[in-house]
Amino acid sequence: MSGDGTDSGNPYETLDGNPYGASVEIFADESVLKEDWKPEKLPEREGELEEIRNALAPATRGVNAHNLFLYGKTGQGKTVAIDHEINLLQEYADDQDDLNLSVTKTSANNQTTSYQLCAHLIKEIRGGTKKPSGIDQQSMFDLLYDEISELEDTVIIVIDEIDTIGSNDELLYELPRARKNGHIEDQWVSVIGISNNLQFRDNLSPKVKDSLYDSEIEFAPYDATQLTSILERRADRAFVEGVLEDDVIPLCSAFAAQDEGSARQAIRLLYKSGEIALNHDDELVCESHVREARDILERKRIEEGMRSLTTQDQFALLSVVSLAIDEETPARTRQVYQKYKSIVDRLDGNQLVERRVRDHLQSLGMQGFLLATTRNTGIQGGSHYRFELKTDLEATLDILAEDNRIDSVVEDLVSVATAKNLV
DNA sequence: TCTCCACAGGAAATTGGGGGTT
DNA sequence: AACCCCCAATTTCCTGTGGAGA
Secondary structure (H helix, E strand, O other): OOOOOOOOOOHHHHOOOOOOOOOOOOEOOHHHHOOOOOOOOOHHHHHHHHHHHHHHHHHHHOOOOOOEEEEOOOOOOHHHHHHHHHHHHHHHHHHOOOOOEEEEEEEOOOOOOHHHHHHHHHHHHHOOOOOOOOOOHHHHHHHHHHHHHOOOOEEEEEEEOHHHHOOOOHHHHHHHHOOOOOOOOOOEEEEEEEEOOOOHHHHOOHHHHHHHOOEEEEOOOOOHHHHHHHHHHHHHHHEOOOOEOOOHHHHHHHHHHHHOOOHHHHHHHHHHHHHHHHHOOOOOEOHHHHHHHHHHHHHHHHHHHHHOOOHHHHHHHHHHHHHHHOOOOOEEHHHHHHHHHHHHHHHOOOOOOHHHHHHHHHHHHHOOOEEEEEEEOHHHHOEEEEEEEOOOHHHHHHHHHOOOOOHHHHHHHHHHHHHOOOO
């Protein structure tokens, strides 16, 4: 947006007081900081790239590439790395007469079973718009084999976020063996799975591990030093020279490294810091901007998560909120459940059994809304969880109030909380 | 050391809803 | 209309467990 607005003939530049005319120059090329910007080099991942290359190499020799699994948390460069190598391989294949390569790259996002993933792959390969359905699983697999048979001789299927299928992994067993089992005659098929979940591997069934596991590569989280060099490379292009104070990049790196070691997160933080400086008309990006950016991003993350809660999750959360206002947190599961029952009663919702509410509470804990600690008070209380609110009470009430299914209860809670000076 | 509380949490069965064919 | 497939959420039933106090 700002990059080519430097024409001297631009009439808007002379408009004094136009709110869109920023008076300070922060960004040189903002697009470098966007989510979809792909770096052309990954110096921090040379070793991993090399391993990927070795695994793909057999494809260049006319047989199937090794099956491959990439592990690592989000923002560790897994997707970028595989894209990079696949592109190189594709380029190479284009130059060779005797290597015909088909690469299908997709994300298993939201496909929670083998059946759905299979349907999804069929859709991707066909390029159609809707997934086949209504048939049994084996027919679905057969349909996929039909599609694959139409492809080139060497087929590589890249499946991002493959962990969403959990332990429902039959497709992963079938696919690499399709040729051996006679479902496919002319193709070499290999599968590259990318997983954000490090435990995914342990939950795979033994036969999948057996048939699919040629090699795996783990992407360890970046440390602060690596994040710093990643950020520096980006910042060189993204920012006007000299606008970043010296401690900005190290601080962004440190924050991100403390958390998940995610490059994505570090870059977001840097970007946001720049935007804040810009909005304040500050000429330099400094440490306080970074801290402000971190708070904003953190709050946004929580808000987004909270808005996407299911009704039952909201009930459970509301129960804990209510207990917090009564100043009875941390509360054990039974207390929360009592509160839950009364709330559901008032709202005329579906009342679930305690076992299930426990699961909801756990999941709220995992998402960072609740703090769940285990405790054991022996013969007096046995071992149990204690839940308390981890997020800001006022913000939580604000967000919950947006939902008109539950706002009557929220309003009451707000008035109680106000009376007690809690918000 | 042994007990026993009050849960935690695994596993299997059930429910209900979406999509389909015949 | 009658029936089939798949699946997430839930219920039902159950065994497992860490430590305070006898």
